[in-house]
Amino acid sequence: MTRIAIIGGTGYAGGHIARAAADRGFEVISYSRRLPDAPQPGIEYRQADARDREAARAIVADADVAVVSVAPRGDMEGRVEGTVAQLADLAPEAGARLGVIGGAGSLLVAEGGPKVMDTDGFPPQILPEVREAERILERLRADDSALDWFYVSPAGGFGAFAPGEARGTYRTGGDVLLVDEAGESFISGADFGLAVVDEIERPAHRRRRFTVAY
Ligand SMILES: NC(=O)c1ccc[n+]([C@@H]2O[C@H](COP(=O)([O-])OP(=O)(O)OC[C@H]3O[C@@H](n4cnc5c(N)ncnc54)[C@H](OP(=O)(O)O)[C@@H]3O)[C@@H](O)[C@H]2O)c1
Numbered sequence: 001m002t003r004i005a006i007i008g009g010t011g012y013a014g015g016h017i018a019r020a021a022a023d024r025g026f027e028v029i030s031y032s033r034r035l036p037d038a039p040q041p042g043i044e045y046r047q048a049d050a051r052d053r054e055a056a057r058a059i060v061a062d063a064d065v066a067v068v069s070v071a072p073r074g075d076m077e078g079r080v081e082g083t084v085a086q087l088a089d090l091a092p093e094a095g096a097r098l099g100v101i102g103g104a105g106s107l108l109v110a111e112g113g114p115k116v117m118d119t120d121g122f123p124p125q126i127l128p129e130v131r132e133a134e135r136i137l138e139r140l141r142a143d144d145s146a147l148d149w150f151y152v153s154p155a156g157g158f159g160a161f162a163p164g165e166a167r168g169t170y171r172t173g174g175d176v177l178l179v180d181e182a183g184e185s186f187i188s189g190a191d192f193g194l195a196v197v198d199e200i201e202r203p204a205h206r207r208r209r210f211t212v213a214y
Helices: 012-023 053-061 080-094 124-142 189-201
Strands: 003-007 027-032 043-047 065-068 097-101 149-154 171-173 208-213
Touching: 003 012, 003 053, 012 027, 012 043, 012 097, 012 189, 053 080, 065 080, 065 189, 080 097, 080 124, 097 124, 097 189, 124 149, 149 189, 189 208
Parallel strands: 003 027, 003 065, 027 043, 065 097, 097 149, 149 208
Antiparallel strands: 171 208
């Protein structure tokens, strides 16, 4: 059975991916520095700081796919880039695929640009998080090892502030923000989890970024 490690499996995005993966019948191991107050059935929770090299080595050694869902904010601002780089260094030898959950800010608003983060009204307080997430993508794209990676940018309106409902549907795109007929870019937590688990079960974006929205 496929073993999935979710680094940040107690967080918003990681929690939805963990739930969807367990519901799909995968073996799911969540890693975080603090154990959850309300553990979910079908998910094994392990305490680890993914910045630690030996912890990172153990995570990829015990997984077919490791998904990093750690936000570069708060005490992790400036620290996720190195954490992902270390996992990317260790994953090929362990034979693990590496998935990274990034942000919508580096997507283009339309073919040819500009990027979402460079548009008027983009909240300046989240620029450090968005820029770090973009640097992670650039590093992955520059990787010339055998690393099997994917990087997911959720819809612009995705986040813990708007969990939404499970519709059981989603669309995927490449580097351009997806919007619906009303001009909204949104995906619920549950349907984002579904899309990531579909990518794990049937890889369609090897060494590529994709975006998920309705
Ligand atoms: N619309 C958008 O573009 C959008 C919106 C939201 C999120 N995102 C992206 O989605 C990803 C996840 O964000 P989120 O909002 O789901 O974050 P979150 O809810 O804050 O969860 C972060 C998770 O990472 C864990 N974590 C933090 N540092 C860690 C470390 N050193 N070792 C192991 N685990 C660690 C946390 O647990 P502990 O603190 O206990 O370790 C927690 O489980 C980020 O890349 C974020 O940028 C994008």
